[in-house]
Amino acid sequence: MRPEGxxxxxxASVQVPDGAAPAGIGSKTPSxxxxxxxxxxxxxxxxxxxxxxxxxxxxxxxxxxxFGLVGALAYVIDSGLFNLLQHGPMGVLAGHPNTANVISACxxxxxxxxxxxxxxxxxxxRESTAxxxxxxxxxxxxxxxxxxxxxxxxxxxxxxxxxxADNISAYVVGFALGTAFRFFFYHYVVFTGGAGVxxx
Numbered sequence: 163m164r165p166e167g168x169x170x171x172x173x174a175s176v177q178v179p180d181g182a183a184p185a186g187i188g189s190k191t192p193s194x195x196x197x198x199x200x201x202x203x204x205x206x207x208x209x210x211x212x213x214x215x216x217x218x219x220x221x222x223x224x225x226x227x228x229f230g231l232v233g234a235l236a237y238v239i240d241s242g243l244f245n246l247l248q249h250g251p252m253g254v255l256a257g258h259p260n261t262a263n264v265i266s267a268c269x270x271x272x273x274x275x276x277x278x279x280x281x282x283x284x285x286x287x288r289e290s291t292a293x294x295x296x297x298x299x300x301x302x303x304x305x306x307x308x309x310x311x312x313x314x315x316x317x318x319x320x321x322x323x324x325x326x327a328d329n330i331s332a333y334v335v336g337f338a339l340g341t342a343f344r345f346f347f348y349h350y351v352v353f354t355g356g357a358g359v360x361x362x
Contacts, residue, residue, distance in 0.1 A: 228282040229345055232274055240270035241333045249325050259313055259328050264306065271302040283353035294352060301347040305340030312336035 243266035247255040255262040275298055279287055288294040309332050316322050316331035 225282065225349070226345070229278070229348070232277040232282055233341055233344075235277070236270040236274045237333070237337065239273055240266045240337075241329070242266075243269055244332065245325075245329075248328065259317070259332070260310060263309060263313060263332055267302070267306045267309070271299070274302070278348065278353070283348065286353040286355055288353075288355040294355075297352045298348075301344050301352055304347065305344050308340045308343060309336030312339070 244259075244262050247262040247265060248259055249256070255265075275295070278298075279294075312331045312335050313328065316327050320327070322331075
């Protein structure tokens, strides 16, 4: 029996096509232990969704809190100036609630613009300040129109013209509706620049 023949037969048995690995050598089939670890780790891959949701909720809460604080100060400025012009000792604009509301709202809007831009939405401001200011003015004009409608409805439809009716119309109903409109308009339209937009 010739050893060379046996060696040749053995060599022929391990010949494989180019680029293919022999069975058991360099195989991609995972071992039982590797497969178990992979299955055990699979549920952990989905834990990113709740974390992302929680991050978004916290970001919304922080934004709404800061927005609310700025809005509260703007409210004091707006309502205080309105009552001073409409029902104050001088009565500069007595009997002209719409005009008094426009003036007080414009002053409060200027304060709100500075406070929101430098604090609430810091890092999300646009490169074009002029465009951002225009959009901000548009958002507040929409809020003013909502308040104006409430005043007109109270005066001309309900025929209520007293100080209490004016304040409920403008600074309870009108302010609540206008605030909701401003918040969503600021978030989705006005302050959408910077890296912070993706996290919110």
